[in-house]
Amino acid sequence: PKEIDRADYLSFYREQFHDWSEPAEIIHTRGEGVVEFTALFFIPSQAPYGLYTGDPPKGPQLYSKQVLVMNDCRDLLPDYLRFVRGMVDSPDLSLNISREALQHTRHLQIIRNHLEKKVIDAFKSVLSNDRKKYEELWTEFGKAIKGGIFMDYKNTEKLQDLLIFDTSHSPDRKTTLKEYVDRMSEGQKAIYYVTGESRSAVERLPQMDVFKEKKVEVLYFLDKVDEFLTQHLREYDGKRLQSISRGELDLDAGRSDDQQADGGREDNYKELIEFMHKRLSDKVKEVRISKRLISSPVCLVSSDSGYSLNMERLMREANQPIFKATRILEVNPQHGVIKTMQRLLNDSRCEPKLSNYCHLLYDQALLIDNDKIEDPVKFTSIISELFIDAYGQPL
Structure with missing residues (x-):
């Protein structure tokens, strides 16, 4: 040669x-x-x-x-x-x-x-x-190489060091899993990732807020095959891969003790949580206080086991028989909407409105997650009622 x-x-x-x-x-x-x-x-x-x-x-x-x-x-x-x-x-x-x-x-x-x-x-x-050349090659062949891991878990070890992903660490440079692990702070036990259609879409997700505030890096899984990739790529270098939209999450977002004591504990909102779960029991398995939300009142997550919300959506788009992901509605006790609902809970006359607000927040969480609202007519009707309540009956 x-x-x-x-x-x-x-x-x-x-x-x-x-x-x-x-x-x-x-x-x-x-x-x-x-x-x-x-x-x-x-x-x-x-x-x-x-x-x-x-x-x-x-x-x-x-x-x-x-x-x-x-x-x-x-x-x-x-x-x-x-x-x-x-x-x-x-x-x-x-x-x-x-x-x-x-x-x-x-x-x-x-x-x-x-x-x-x-x-x-x-x-x-x-x-x-030649990193620039590699990223150009990855644009062409990355999906095929990821497919090698998805199609046969035995390929995981020999291919995992070829993987590169968009990342919150840099707006214009992808990262390998090794580079991510090398940057992890002491005490961080998981490699965090988020799935979505584009960089701009995932960066707007409310689940990202706590990671931005804490300055914890998140990998962006933007190819459809990435969701299937995670079925076999469960850990790297002893660090498990963890979706920011699945399971329990408890990152210390740097909030003060006063903020956490101000109704942040679940027992302070126990009645409201039970009320919301009762109204949404046909839609979600659980309603719970969130440890990942900062700017948004609610978000939807799924359990660590079974289908993820994104996997359910991909299978639905492919017209494949699907199993429903386990939906969990997380609420942010620091948000004004949740505090208002907590206050209205003590007034029995407001129960019908509170029920509507529960459904409205659930639909809001669906929209944030780029999913379809189950009943658009009811959604718009509740929005109209909110306008009337805020500004009075029309003349």
Whole structure:
């Protein structure tokens, strides 16, 4: 390989694969021992047509003693590397071998393992030596590599260090999991992440407020595949991955003792919590005091087990049979709306209005979570009543 000029590689690549853009990486390798082979592979600079649309590009070509055995040998690389182009020549393979027989040969598995490692090593090298180039490659192939973890948990350990994500730490630079862990403050036990459609959308979520105030970094999982990725990527370097919208959360947001004592404890709002849960029992499993809200009166979270709210939404969009996520409504006792409801609770005449406010807050939480309101007519009716209550009956 050292004797071949780069210009020759580029000329061969363009002629063979009809791609006039320069490949990002060239991998020329040999294997000796149980099986002998020579392989020439190219990581393209752009995703091949059909990579993510159900019409993936052809697999590598397989030769034996320079005679073409198979023009589309997808078994030479795992599916998550289906964007890699190239060819393999091995004198140890029969010219007449069938695809079915090839799949079960030990020789193929040895070649496949070798090539997979070489491609992963090439990505790691770019990540270490040319971050800008790596982030450009990640834009093209990141979803495919994430799919490698989602499709087979055995790939997690070898692929997790290739992952990069948007992060609250930097507006213009992605981060690896290792870089996140290296920045973690002493005592932080989890790697926090949030799922959403865009950076701007997740940064507006009320669940983010406490992390901003505490200056705790949050990873932004913005690809749809990221939600599925978390099914296998549950921890890294001994730190569990924790969604900011799932389960219990107790970050000290730096509030004073006076603020926490001012009705912040659940026992001070026990009656209101019970009232809200009774009115919303068909919609939420639990209503509880939030330890993550600062600026918003309410938010929806899901339990640590079962579907997340985002997973439920993705499955619904895909028209797949779904299980409902366990919904938990968290309320912020420091917010004026909740304090007002607490005051009205002592007046029995206000019970119908309080019931409406419970449904209004639930719908508000749905909207914040980019979900659909179950009854838009009722929602707008309650809003209208609020205007009338505030400004009097119309003339």
